[in-house]
Amino acid sequence: MAESTEQRKSRHLDVCLDEDVASRLDAGWEAVRLRHEALPEIALADVDVSTVFLGLALRAPLLISSMTGGTVRAAEINRRLARGAEAAGIAFALGSGRAMLEDDGLRTTFDVRAVAPKVVVFANLGAVQLNYGVRTEDARRLVDALGANGLYLHLNPLQEALQSGGDTNFRSLEPKIAALCAALEVPVIAKSVGSGIAPSTAARLVDCGVAAIDVAGAGGTSWARVEGKRSGDPARERIAEAFGDWGYPTPRATAALRAALPLVPLVASGGIRDGVQVAKALALGADLAGLALPFLRAADESDAAVAALIDELVTALRIALFATGSRAIGELRDALA
Numbered sequence: 001m002a003e004s005t006e007q008r009k010s011r012h013l014d015v016c017l018d019e020d021v022a023s024r025l026d027a028g029w030e031a032v033r034l035r036h037e038a039l040p041e042i043a044l045a046d047v048d049v050s051t052v053f054l055g056l057a058l059r060a061p062l063l064i065s066s067m068t069g070g071t072v073r074a075a076e077i078n079r080r081l082a083r084g085a086e087a088a089g090i091a092f093a094l095g096s097g098r099a100m101l102e103d104d105g106l107r108t109t110f111d112v113r114a115v116a117p118k119v120v121v122f123a124n125l126g127a128v129q130l131n132y133g134v135r136t137e138d139a140r141r142l143v144d145a146l147g148a149n150g151l152y153l154h155l156n157p158l159q160e161a162l163q164s165g166g167d168t169n170f171r172s173l174e175p176k177i178a179a180l181c182a183a184l185e186v187p188v189i190a191k192s193v194g195s196g197i198a199p200s201t202a203a204r205l206v207d208c209g210v211a212a213i214d215v216a217g218a219g220g221t222s223w224a225r226v227e228g229k230r231s232g233d234p235a236r237e238r239i240a241e242a243f244g245d246w247g248y249p250t251p252r253a254t255a256a257l258r259a260a261l262p263l264v265p266l267v268a269s270g271g272i273r274d275g276v277q278v279a280k281a282l283a284l285g286a287d288l289a290g291l292a293l294p295f296l297r298a299a300d301e302s303d304a305a306v307a308a309l310i311d312e313l314v315t316a317l318r319i320a321l322f323a324t325g326s327r328a329i330g331e332l333r334d335a336l337a
C-alpha cells in the first residue's frame with residue numbers, strides 16, 4: 001500500500017532524530033570572520049537585536065525553520081516550538097501543510113494559535129504541489145485556518161527525485177507561483193530544503209512576486225540523506241548518499257544572494273548551529289537566521305529545552321554584536337573581517 005503523507009512525516013522525524021543526516025559538506029562558517037573590536041565603546045546592555053521582517057516585529061532575528069505537522073507527535077512539537085517562539089519574540093515556520101489540505105482533521109496538529117496567539121507564524125507548502133492539484137484557494141485556506149502571517153513555499157526537486165513516488169513534475173511552476181503571490185494577502189517566502197538557491201533562480205522567484213528568499217543552503221540537514229535513510233532500499237540509499245554533499249553552502253550562498261539582490265528580504269538557514277554563526281549570517285547580509293534540526297531535538301525534549309536553545313542563540317548573538325562594537329544588527333554588515 002502506498003505510504004500516506006502522515007506515515008512519511010512521522011518517519012522523517014525518526015530519521016532526523018536518530019540517524020546521521022548531516023550534509024557531508026562543511027558549510028564553511030570558519031572562513032567567515034567577524035572583526036573583533038577590543039575597544040567597543042558600548043555596554044553589553046546597549047546591544048539591541050530586535051528587528052522587523054516583512055513588516056513583522058521580532059525581538060531577535062531568528063526563525064525556527066519549517067519542520068512538521070500532521071501527526072500527534074508533530075502537534076506537540078509544534079506547540080512547544082510555538083510557545084518558545086512566542087515567549088522569545090522570534091518567528092516560527094510550520095512544516096508542509098499538504099497533509100492538512102488532504103485531511104482537515106489534521107488541522108489541530110498544525111494550528112498553534114491556541115497556545116501562541118501572537119507568535120509570528122508561517123505556513124508551508126511545496127511549490128511543486130501547484131502541479132499536483134493544490135490551488136490558490138487551498139493555499140489561502142491553509143493560511144487562513146492557521147492564522148499565518150505568511151506562506152513558505154519550498155522548492156525541493158532533489159528530495160522529490162530521491163523519494164520513491166515523489167512529485168517530480170516541476171514544469172511551468174513560475175506562472176503558478178506568480179498567480180499565488182498575486183492572489184494571497186500575506187507574503188510568500190521561497191525556500192530550498194538544504195540545497196540552497198542560486199542568485200539567478202532567486203531573481204526569477206522575485207519576478208514571480210515572492211516577498212522574501214530563504215536560502216536554506218547546504219551544510220546542515222541533508223534531505224538527500226534523510227530520503228535515502230528513510231527508503232529502506234540499499235540501492236536507493238546509495239543513490240541518495242551520492243548527493244550527500246549536494247548544494248550551495250549556506251554562508252557563500254547567502255553572500256551571493258545579498259550581492260545579487262541588495263534589497264530583497266533574506267533568510268539564511270541550513271547548518272546554522274550557534275549564535276556566532278547567526279551573527280555571521282547577518283553580517284553576510286541575511287535579515288533573519290533560521291535553524292531546523294537543533295529545534296527539533298529541543299522540542300522533542302521539552303518546552304524548557306526550546307526556551308534554553310533560543311536563550312543560548314540570542315545570548316551568543318548579543319555578545320557577538322558587543323565584541324564587534326555593534327549596537328544593532330544592521331551594524332553587523334560592517335563587521336566582516
Ligand SMILES: Cc1cc2nc3c(=O)[nH]c(=O)nc-3n(C[C@H](O)[C@H](O)[C@H](O)COP(=O)(O)O)c2cc1C
Nearest residue numbers: 065066067095096154193220221270271291292293
Ligand atoms: C524533521 C524535519 C522536517 C522538515 N520538513 C520540512 C517541510 O515540511 N517543509 C520545508 O520547507 N522544509 C522542511 N524541512 C527543512 C528545514 O526547514 C531546513 O531547510 C533544513 O532542515 C536545513 O536546516 P537545518 O540544517 O537547520 O536543519 C524539514 C527539516 C527537518 C529536520
